[in-house]
Amino acid sequence: MTTAESTIENAAAGNSAERTTGSTDKVAADETTGPLVTVSGLDVVFPGRRTQVHAVRGISFAVSRGECLAIVGESGSGKSVTARALVGLVGARASVSAGELNFGGTDLTGLRESAWRGIRGRRIGLVLQDALVSLDPLRTVGAEVAEPLRVHRVVPRSGTKTRVLELLAQSGIPDPERRARQYPHQLSGGLRQRALIASALAGTPELVVADEPTTALDVTVQAQILTLLGRLRDEGTAVLLISHDLVAVARLADRIAVMRDGEIVEQGATERVLGHPEHAYTKALLAAVPSAHAKGTRLSPTTEGRQAVLRAFTGGAPKGGSAEAGVPLLDVRSVGKRFRSPDGSWHDAVRDVSFTIGPGEALGVVGESGSGKTTVARIALGLTEPDTGSVEFAGKPWSGATERERRARRPRMQTVQQDPLGSFDPRYTVRRIVGEAVAAAGGTATHRGGAGAEAAAPQPAERAFGMWGARKSRDNRVAELLDLVGLSPTLLPRRPRELSGGQRQRVAIARALASSPDLVICDEPVSALDVSVQAQILDLLADIRAELGVALLFISHDLGVIRHISDRVLVMKDGRVVESGESEAIFTEPGHSYTRELLAAVPRTL
Amino acid sequence: MSAVAATAAESAVPAVRFRIRRARPGAFLAAALLVLLLAAALFPGLFTDTSPTATDPVNALQAPSGENWFGTDQLGRDTYTRVVFGARTSLLIGLGATAFAVVSGMVLGLAAALGGRVADNLLMRAADVLLALPELLLALLIVTVLGTGTTNVMIAVALAAAPGYARLVRAEALVVRGAGYVEAAAVLGLPRRTVVVRHVLPNTVGPLLVMGTIGFGTALINASGLSFLGLGAQPPSPEWGAMLSEGRNFLDTAWWIGVFPGAAVTVAVIAVNVAGHRARVRFHGGTPR
């Protein structure tokens, strides 16, 4: 472990510049109440077989009673590891070192396991990141909440039940009697998150560490959770709130620490950090929030070169030539789809949904989880046959047609899925993934030419490459596509697992563009990504649309994202379209109560 | 360099490269043993120049010595030679049965998963019935119908194992059939046949092959069980299971007759299991779960 040790020291040394800012804040905190937790020079290294991961690099912070410190940063920046280090659960293989790790006067460094157990759940409550899977699915919610009570003998055995109900009620769970008897899967995400918080609060801890407590939730529920944590803080509990979403934590945090690559790059009072960000990274994070920006502005820092690439790609002329004149590109007419639930009853996933998309248009679909967005996308893609209604694509029937009939038109409608990893054959390299799409597009180009003579006029030049299937030209085309989505050709031999989330989604976009489609259907293409990466992808899609004239059907549960990218919006709830119209109109004057509810819950910057 | 450089977030994700060459000592040993066993099966002449069937009753039941490393059996045949030559029949039964089971399981499983409701129902109900019977009982029955002998034992063991593989392939193919990349390929407009051959098949076969390495051990053990019950491969060509079962009556007079072929079975099964385990780790390491 000598190598690991020396790396830690080096990193700590390199960090000294940031540490000064950190310590100023610490002094400020000391003056008020005296911090409950003091962390300085915390360092966590995960030894790997060949490379070690230096997850946290000498960070320092402090939290006082009745104060909320938010740690914000992108995925992988070390937030969760920091949280786990506070309860000594980083993992057996990790090596943790710290200059100081003090909790209410107890030195946590080198604490024995039995002593740790006395602190965990009793004095420090940890709300784990993945609320939806952090409750044991095989035990009732009541049993889960009661566990800390029992382990620490907080209340007498007979009083456990009453206390559990109290805790649930206190955490904002209506009808606690019933909920306590239910299993986690019978609870909605929000309720589960609250139950998890209730179990963390069971031991009446002095410090609550909440790791991304709002991430998996609908905006409306998010607000409730933050309110709950706010109340806790006001009652004197110290709260360490962790999130990747700067804006979301803004209304709760007293102070914010911004993390990146295991270091705290900036730390200060919330107003100061949001209002006058000092570090470039903080600025970039703030800029990446889509809802904070007017439509059409760029979310990510970009180079001028990008537009040049795009222009070169299209040969200067925006697309749209192959669209059939006068008819919408995609015409969805009151489609409906029912599914059989496991209990045998039928359940409408989509009811009477109609919309059209014209060439080059961007239609956004927004709605809560389970509202039928994906089902609509699949119907549009011809992957699911609607039970009622019909779909026309490029002026000809799409639903109800045989796959053979559709095949000629397939290249004109492509998709970018939510889960990029799952959308790639795990055995394929990037070269093969995109190459396959290029070959497929080439193989069908003739069909297209023959299918509609009226549409064939300006046959895009690039399509000719695939026609004779020459490997060389295919490789060229693949390289071109990668360049288009901003990926380096060094990624060509990599497999999907060896790519980052952002890179994967770019590969997916490259694949979708291989056939120069008229329409790309994107089902939550950025939901799995960090804000900053999300910003880049949104920009890329916007650019592509602008430059190539590709129409978009864009699905998201995130209002900000939808507002940013779409011309028109469809709001879905329970399988129905509850409201539709011009994007700006809907966001400024929502007609339906549900839309208003959604909008009201969106967190806003100061 | 492209216009947009890989951002901080992207570069923070370490490139997970295949870790292939870092074999552990156990895996290395297993691989070496496998190679040795295969060599013995293919070229027994490399390891010994005696004949496995040449009898020499005068030198019967000699304990292991420099002359006869593993001793001699009741007819004075060299046990070492017989173990070496036995590798062929035994591995043939193990590999042959496994290959047969894997291939037929694959064909039937794919047919069930991709062939529509009727085929699926028909095949899976048939598999239900076969799976309801213990593998050994099924093998016993099949041997009764077909008669004993190396080939028949192989077929019996294979048929008894096949429904399990068919099930596995079907389950796997159903998952793969709905996988994002299969839909992505369909959206690209690739014909169904192409999708099946390029994406469904290879991704289904991976776990099957891994299961097969484990099935090999089961096949070998089942075959030796049949030998023990008197329904195994036939003498005089040596086979481990038969030798082992012959040797059981010599446990206190001439332990070497049974112990060495027994050790050969155990070593072969362990070697293949370890290799299979490594393959499984590699396989899971190479794909998302």
Place this chain on the structure above:
Amino acid sequence: AADEGGGTAEEGPTGSPVRGGAAAVAVHQEPSCFDIHVSPQDITGSIQRNVFDSLVSEDAQGNFHPWLATSWEVSTDLKTFTFKLRTDVKFTDGTAFDAAAVKANFDHIVAKTTKSQYAAGLLGGAAYAGTEVVDPATVRIAFSKPFAPFLQAASTAYLGFYSPKTLAADADKLCTGGPHLVGTGPFKFTAYTKGQDLVLENNPAYDWAPQTAKHQGPAYLGKLTYRFLKEDAVRVGALTSGQVDAAVSVPPVNIKTVEGAGIRILRRDFAGASYGLYFNTTRAPFDDERVRKAIQRGIDIGTNVEAVYFGQYKRAWSPIGPATPSYAASLDNSWPYDPALAGKLLDEAGWSGRDGDGYRTKDGKRLTVTWPASPSSNREQRDVLSQAIQADLKKVGVEVQRPALDVGTYTTNAYKGIYDVLDVSWARFEPDVLRLYFHSSNLPSVSGQNAAWLTNPEIDKWTDDAAATLDKATRDKLYAQTQAWVVEHAVAVPVYSATALLGVAKHIQGVEYDPNAWPLFYDAWTTRS
């Protein structure tokens, strides 16, 4: 060493007999059917011998003595047998044994519904003409042809007697075994657990032991348990570790260990057809006597038998074993191993070419013979022995193929003559097996045992004549001619004649053998209380 023809199994018991106590005997087989009138199994006869008595008893010299019959008369045409019965005999259920009981039993044997697989044959098969109750103590059995072997048959356990009550009430459950199998024997059948054991208890009323027995009155042992231990290693282990008091069929390989553990081995040669290879004389290449002879002389039988059976079994010189009455001792050592002669004979027969594998050829065809195997009925390590034979014959250039067949195919092929060589043996204390094996009326095509497909009028006559006389000298002569002819013309290769190897713990005394080499526990006692 095995005592030839001797009636006693051991040198002589030590100490005087003790009454009471129990003994457990491990046997290598479990009867599939306990009905002596149905089952052809040795094990059934061997166990049931304790429960059922016969009309007469045979000694080791082949002489008959009174048992349930006090005397008998045989008509000169050998067609009727009249027995005078004891009048003091009672079945264990209290029923008296009388002529009616004999008739009821013999009628039961031949009844169609009984589906007798063996006893009916002993009773003359189609030649059986009926049993007549002359008076309660006299019974007359009639045959439609002369049937000399009947006395011998009547001495076997298969022609033992059930209580007429049993036959009336439980005729359909006899196979199952259990206390309802009521006989007159020294032991009562008390319990049977399939797959595990069978318990016999002393019949205190027993007072009609045959003259061949060592004592009269009830058996000494209070309880006799048979445990079914089919695995050789297990049976031997149970014996050496003292978990059973005796074990039959101790494998030759274990004899040393067993004796080392202080256990006596009682030996007795099995009579009847010794184990041998029978050539299908109707098919090439074994329609040629020279080829048969070459095989006969080309196998080093002595060495192989010695190696496989550790000197416990005797190498055979005649188709019947030395313990069988009318054994032709003159054949001993008359056809030793002679590979050179074998080679010469094969050359003469035209099999003079050699192929790449060293096998002989004639007109380009390899000398290959088929010897089907039925693995499920393998015993006495015959599979191992056959590998030695294969190896020996390979040396003289003959390829022996042993396709493994299931019982059904094996039997069907045997009946159809689809084989070159077949290996068989038939334990029975009676040289009449020669007729069973070589008479042209017993061809496999009519489900007979004439595996050599021999149709020789001389042999037919000799064996018929021998079966039709009770004169020992005539029989000896006829049977000796038959044995010599068979060996001379190499119709068969006698290989070994097995020896019963019974392991008996020190505390068990007085165990006897009957002529079939089955252990008898009537005279046995245990010194352990």
Place this chain on the structure above:
Amino acid sequence: MTSPMPGAPKKVRPASGRTGVAQVLLRVLLTRLASVAFVLFGAATLAFAGLKLLPGDPVATLLGPQTTASPAVREQIRDEYGFDDPVYAQYIGYLDDLVHLRFGESYQLQRPVADLIADQFAPTAQLAFSAALLSVVVAVVVAVLTAGRRGVGRSAANTVELFAVSTPSFWLGIVLLTVFSFRMRVLPVAGADGFESLVLPTVTLAVPITAVLTQVLRESMESALDEPFALTARARGLSRLGVQVRHVLRHAAIPLATLSGWLTGTLLGGTVLVETVFARPGVGALTLDAVTSRDMPVVMGVVLLAALCFAVISQLVDALYLVIDPRLRKG
């Protein structure tokens, strides 16, 4: 990685027009019964087909090679068992018999098959059950002690498991017998009376099963230990062992239950070998005898029994799933 909203499990909305609970139960019950019946029917057909595919004359098979049975007796047998009827008639008669729970009579033992099997089932069930119990208990203990750890204990357990699954059980049985019964004389050699005679067969049967169960159990425990809820439990102050016992074990029980089909088969198949080695009465020994002597009525009976055991156990396990995993409960 964060797991944002769309990855969340779909909420299944309550069924519209809810059908009565009784009705649903009835339907479930009926489908279950139907599937059991189908498996039994299939097994019966398979066994029958096997019988018909047997080469050779059934009477010759039945009598075996060493017999002097006369042609008349052969005819009698042929007649009685209906070997001369057309195959379809035999098949229909056979199914009809089965439906009326008539399983025929053993050719060899001349006893009703139902009696025979009923007789022999108890010792086999005893053996199979004790082996199952032993392997589950040992597997759970070993898995709990070794899951998620590395070190000497873990590698030792791994090695032992590998050997255990790679050694033919009849061989193991004979070795155990030699050591414990013949040499040390602490346990009886054979039979089925009392606890002592159950020890060695149980161990022999259980060893390979234990090894497989341990590996599966450990693997699933490790994957459960990786789940956030396990970390949450520890963050509440639970000890490592506490988490294993209170949370993880139940999760691991699910794949264990999935193995029950394999377990049933292996136990039943294993009894064939183990009962032969240890000279125990039981269905396994009965099966072997029946198969080698081609006592087809018994073979068919055993096949049906095995299929029935399997079907019943899979249904029980399906019910067990519902007990273990509330997520599978409907409504």
